Amino acid sequence: MKMCNEARISDERGFAMAGLLIVVLLLLVVSSFSVMHTSIDTRSTSHYDTGNRAFYAAESGLMHALNSMNGPGVIDFEADIVNRWASLLGSDPYTMPSDSRSGYTVTVAADPVNARERGTITAVGTGPLLARRTIQITLGKGDFFGVPGTIHIAADDGVDSQFTGNAFEVDGNNHDRFGDLLNDGVQIPGISTRNGEVAEDVTDSLNNNQRDNVRGTGFIPSPVTPSVVPVGGPGVDDLDQFVADLLTNPSLYTTHTKKFNGGDVFGTLTTPQVTYMTHPDVQLNGHAAGAGILIVDGSVKINGTLDFTGLIIVRGDTVINHTGSASDETIVLGNAFILGSLWTGNLEIKVGGSAIVDYCYECLQLVDDIGGQSGLIPRPMSVVAWGEVI
Numbered sequence: 001m002k003m004c005n006e007a008r009i010s011d012e013r014g015f016a017m018a019g020l021l022i023v024v025l026l027l028l029v030v031s032s033f034s035v036m037h038t039s040i041d042t043r044s045t046s047h048y049d050t051g052n053r054a055f056y057a058a059e060s061g062l063m064h065a066l067n068s069m070n071g072p073g074v075i076d077f078e079a080d081i082v083n084r085w086a087s088l089l090g091s092d093p094y095t096m097p098s099d100s101r102s103g104y105t106v107t108v109a110a111d112p113v114n115a116r117e118r119g120t121i122t123a124v125g126t127g128p129l130l131a132r133r134t135i136q137i138t139l140g141k142g143d144f145f146g147v148p149g150t151i152h153i154a155a156d157d158g159v160d161s162q163f164t165g166n167a168f169e170v171d172g173n174n175h176d177r178f179g180d181l182l183n184d185g186v187q188i189p190g191i192s193t194r195n196g197e198v199a200e201d202v203t204d205s206l207n208n209n210q211r212d213n214v215r216g217t218g219f220i221p222s223p224v225t226p227s228v229v230p231v232g233g234p235g236v237d238d239l240d241q242f243v244a245d246l247l248t249n250p251s252l253y254t255t256h257t258k259k260f261n262g263g264d265v266f267g268t269l270t271t272p273q274v275t276y277m278t279h280p281d282v283q284l285n286g287h288a289a290g291a292g293i294l295i296v297d298g299s300v301k302i303n304g305t306l307d308f309t310g311l312i313i314v315r316g317d318t319v320i321n322h323t324g325s326a327s328d329e330t331i332v333l334g335n336a337f338i339l340g341s342l343w344t345g346n347l348e349i350k351v352g353g354s355a356i357v358d359y360c361y362e363c364l365q366l367v368d369d370i371g372g373q374s375g376l377i378p379r380p381m382s383v384v385a386w387g388e389v390i
Helices: 002-070 077-082 196-205 236-246 361-366
Strands: 094-096 099-110 118-127 131-141 151-153 168-171 191-193 228-230 253-255 264-266 273-277 281-284 287-296 299-302 305-314 330-332 335-344 348-350 354-358 381-389
Touching: 002 094, 002 099, 002 118, 002 131, 002 381, 077 099, 077 118, 077 236, 118 381, 191 196, 196 228, 236 287, 236 305, 287 299, 299 305, 305 361, 335 361
Parallel strands: 151 191, 151 335, 168 354, 191 228, 253 273, 264 287, 273 287, 281 299, 287 305, 299 330, 305 335, 335 354
Antiparallel strands: 094 099, 099 118, 118 131, 131 381
């Protein structure tokens, strides 16, 4: 009996050991599964995170591209944006400022059917672990929104603004086509600039008696603060591009004439035109009037009177009401009354007669469609479709 009991005990110990081994193996399997599951979950979370980072980078690329093109505005998407993309933004990769392991590249393309009005932006965002997301948006030219300022200075630096006398007015408050103030609350800067440094230089050029002559956004009557505001807007290269666009207009009237002796008309409100003055020293000696878009390549000396409605673009310096002579400048010795906006690379106002430049939203709308072409005043591009490219 004793030997039998010992054998039974030995067998039971063997069963216990086997059971223990099975339990240990089960624990190892469960532990391995748990580790594997945790690893997969961690890897999945990591990929989800890097995918999101790539997506956010692509979105940042789209915003960067939109801001780059909408700062100056667009007349012709293919000419102004696609053909100049290398200098505007380019296709080189950008690194996210807050995430050095993420970045984006951006490309643009004109619409094959309507390259002037429509196009696409494609942004490819990248992130860690080779994450990559691509977003493409379709753009169309937006609604007419006006101009950056009543007088816009396109230069980034080197502006030598001078204001002499007190018989001038630059008003960013909205006027009608007859020059009457509307009091509708619509206003823009009297003088807009590309940056704060130029705005400060222009402001410092105004003495205490002249500062209330420049009104519009930001104007304060006491203490007198002139409406000189940095807003970005088109630069000198942009003006050159816009001029190139406008010179293709079917209504273009090009004149190489030096002296105009009175009675000259450069478009009317019913039939506005794009007028291109190419002579380096144009002189308007009598009364001149016009409506549309006036492009000045060299200097314009106005000894009589100029009444103009619309947009004036001056490639070089602009001098209004000067009593001497100069080159590459617009000079007004008589009286100037401009309803709309004037864009220039530089600005001097030296009063010999009187100069009035008043903002007129209605006037700019009237000249936004000339010769069957619409959108002659630069506009922003708007998003009309959005989608992720898988």
